[in-house]
Amino acid sequence: MTSRSTTIINGQYLLLMEGEVGGGCEREKSAISYLGLHDRWKSGSLVVDIRRYAQVGMGKVVIISIWLLLRILRPPDAHSQRAMVMRNVHVFSINILTMVGKKEWKVTDIPDLSGRVAIVTGGNTGLGYITVRELARNGARVYMLSRTESRALAAIEKIKTELGSELKPEIEYINFNLLSLKSAKKAAEEYMQREQRLDILVNNAGIMATPYELGPDGIEMQACNGTGHFALTVTLIPILKDTAAMPGSHVRIVNITSGGYMLANMTKPDFTSLEGLNQKTFGTWGRYGLSKLTNILLTNELQKRFTAAGINNIYCLAVHPGAVNTELSRGLLESWPFLAPLRRVGRMMTTNPDRGALTQLYAATSPEVVEKDLKATLLFPIAQVEAKASIAKDKDGKLGGDFWRLCEELMRQKA
Numbered sequence: 001m002t003s004r005s006t007t008i009i010n011g012q013y014l015l016l017m018e019g020e021v022g023g024g025c026e027r028e029k030s031a032i033s034y035l036g037l038h039d040r041w042k043s044g045s046l047v048v049d050i051r052r053y054a055q056v057g058m059g060k061v062v063i064i065s066i067w068l069l070l071r072i073l074r075p076p077d078a079h080s081q082r083a084m085v086m087r088n089v090h091v092f093s094i095n096i097l098t099m100v101g102k103k104e105w106k107v108t109d110i111p112d113l114s115g116r117v118a119i120v121t122g123g124n125t126g127l128g129y130i131t132v133r134e135l136a137r138n139g140a141r142v143y144m145l146s147r148t149e150s151r152a153l154a155a156i157e158k159i160k161t162e163l164g165s166e167l168k169p170e171i172e173y174i175n176f177n178l179l180s181l182k183s184a185k186k187a188a189e190e191y192m193q194r195e196q197r198l199d200i201l202v203n204n205a206g207i208m209a210t211p212y213e214l215g216p217d218g219i220e221m222q223a224c225n226g227t228g229h230f231a232l233t234v235t236l237i238p239i240l241k242d243t244a245a246m247p248g249s250h251v252r253i254v255n256i257t258s259g260g261y262m263l264a265n266m267t268k269p270d271f272t273s274l275e276g277l278n279q280k281t282f283g284t285w286g287r288y289g290l291s292k293l294t295n296i297l298l299t300n301e302l303q304k305r306f307t308a309a310g311i312n313n314i315y316c317l318a319v320h321p322g323a324v325n326t327e328l329s330r331g332l333l334e335s336w337p338f339l340a341p342l343r344r345v346g347r348m349m350t351t352n353p354d355r356g357a358l359t360q361l362y363a364a365t366s367p368e369v370v371e372k373d374l375k376a377t378l379l380f381p382i383a384q385v386e387a388k389a390s391i392a393k394d395k396d397g398k399l400g401g402d403f404w405r406l407c408e409e410l411m412r413q414k415a
């Protein structure tokens with residue numbers, strides 16, 4: 001028997017179709033995988049997440065409707081002649097859909113950003129570098145917030161060369177160290193002395209899988225992926241609010257998380273105290289997962305607070321960029337140096353930073369974020385809304401609230 005259920009997630013219509021899994025379904029399964037759909041086996045059923053279809057244009061929606069109809073009308077006897085014909089027709093319609101092509105957001109879809117001002121943390125390499133370059137290419141004045149001046153200035157020069165002198169890109173540098181709450185607060189204050197507006201804040205800097213070590217504020221280094229960005233963002237709130245009040249503005253706060261936030265499920269998150277945040281027992285990956293969870297919790301909390309304050313044109317989003325070939329594996333190699341020979345394999349299994357940065361560029365610039373009201377959403381590549389796992393939904397707001405209060409307290413003590 002085929003069963004169907006519907007639910008609403010993040011304001012999007014989500015249709016889940018569950019069909020029995022047998023030999024006859026194999027072709028469907030491969031066609032669906034080919035489509036790049038979010039399919040997964042669930043208690044012996046093939047669960048197809050139709051949300052991705054829902055994001056395509058009307059023509060494709062018609063094809064999907066036919067496909068669904070055929071799916072529903074499939075006769076109970078899966079081995080009958082009629083069933084075989086119908087299965088072929090509906091696999092064929094999937095193939096047509098694939099040929100028509102899913103609409104994928106492209107870097108050329110970035111609108112004109114003249115007059116807008118942006119901050120990108122960790123912009124000197126990897127995903128941040130591409131983000132700075134593309135924002136500047138489209139006319140934004142961009143501040144690269146980085147911890148090492150020489151690396152930042154070299155990156156700015158490289159971007160200017162890549163973009164060419166005709167574009168006259170405006171890229172500035174401010175020193176910013178995620179590990180120090182004082183440094184993050186100071187960077188925000190310096191920015192506010194230099195600028196009157198902040199349209200786009202991309203909290204991108206981060207480390208992954210580093211060995212256990214406390215930073216200068218006594219905060220575990222990976223946890224600083226969350227605390228450092230809290231200090232920066234919260235200090236910038238006045239200018240973000242001022243910008244939101246300007247005519248025609250729509251402010252974006254984009255927090256780069258990771259699908260690895262799910263690793264936090266292996267831990268017992270405790271954000272009620274510094275000791276809880278610093279727990280050593282979670283292991284390298286557990287601590288990375290927790291830090292990336294805090295990037296999502298910050299997104300949720302910021303959005304909640306803006307909404308409560310009656311501000312509706314600040315859009316806070318969390319973005320997982322995918323598996324991207326960047327320098328992020330530095331931490332991994334510090335923890336497990338013997339993995340160094342596998343770097344080439346890693347490169348083969350990851351995408352390039354140009355493609356990896358697309359989802360954060362979409363979140364930072366696309367008018368669709370406003371049109372679809374993508375507030376407090378989690379995006380997966382490329383520019384797809386992804387349902388949050390319950391640990392990140394944080395329905396009762398406990399984890400997010402605890403994290404917020406702890407960071408406020410740490411800032412009172414250290415910044």
Ligand SMILES: NC(=O)c1ccc[n+]([C@@H]2O[C@H](COP(=O)([O-])OP(=O)(O)OC[C@H]3O[C@@H](n4cnc5c(N)ncnc54)[C@H](OP(=O)(O)O)[C@@H]3O)[C@@H](O)[C@H]2O)c1
Pocket residue numbers: 121122123124125126127128145146147148151176177178179204205206207208256257258259320321322323324325326327328329
């Ligand atoms: N690459 C992936 O597959 C992937 C997957 C999921 C999520 N992400 C997330 O994407 C973000 C960007 O990572 P990436 O892949 O582009 O890595 P990357 O190439 O290593 O770049 C990380 C950036 O963060 C900066 N940074 C690190 N620690 C800092 C600190 N204490 N203070 C200030 N800046 C600091 C680095 O500066 P330095 O150059 O000075 O070290 C660098 O600019 C991270 O938040 C990461 O968690 C990446």
